[in-house]
Amino acid sequence: MKIRVEITKEPLMAREAGRADGGIGAVVEFAGIVRRDEDGASISALHYEAYEAMAKTEMERIVGELAARFSCQAVEVVHRIGRVPVGEASITVRIEAKHRAEAFSLLTEFMNRLKQDVPIWKKVGE
Helix, strand or coil: CEEEEEEECCCCCCCCCCCCCCCCCEEEEEEEECCCEECCEECCEEEEEECHHHHHHHHHHHHHHHHHHCCEEEEEEEEECEEEECCCEEEEEEEEECCHHHHHHHHHHHHHHHHHHCCEEEEECC
16 A cells, blocks of 8 residues: 655645546545634634654554555545645545545544644644
């Protein structure tokens, strides 16, 4: 299984949807977008901070554990740090699998574990 995890300060772009090989039946892509309100207050951005080395290692570990449970061929995670304006993505996840059920299950479990276990913090930005 191919795993790629990245942390960046750059804006996140959508990936090509058609690069999967003939053994892939599903490509699931998720983008977490900054909303204009946080806890009922209007905002212009969120600011993400991370303990980068540990965050990357932890995301790789989580994906590796989930790969043992859900049969997927590739997972790509890119999480942004720094100021992320409303309407822009703070995280993108791309999963390639033979079947959609495995891809969606891995995505759901990964996002739950990310929020719980990975040292990335957000606060309302200026």
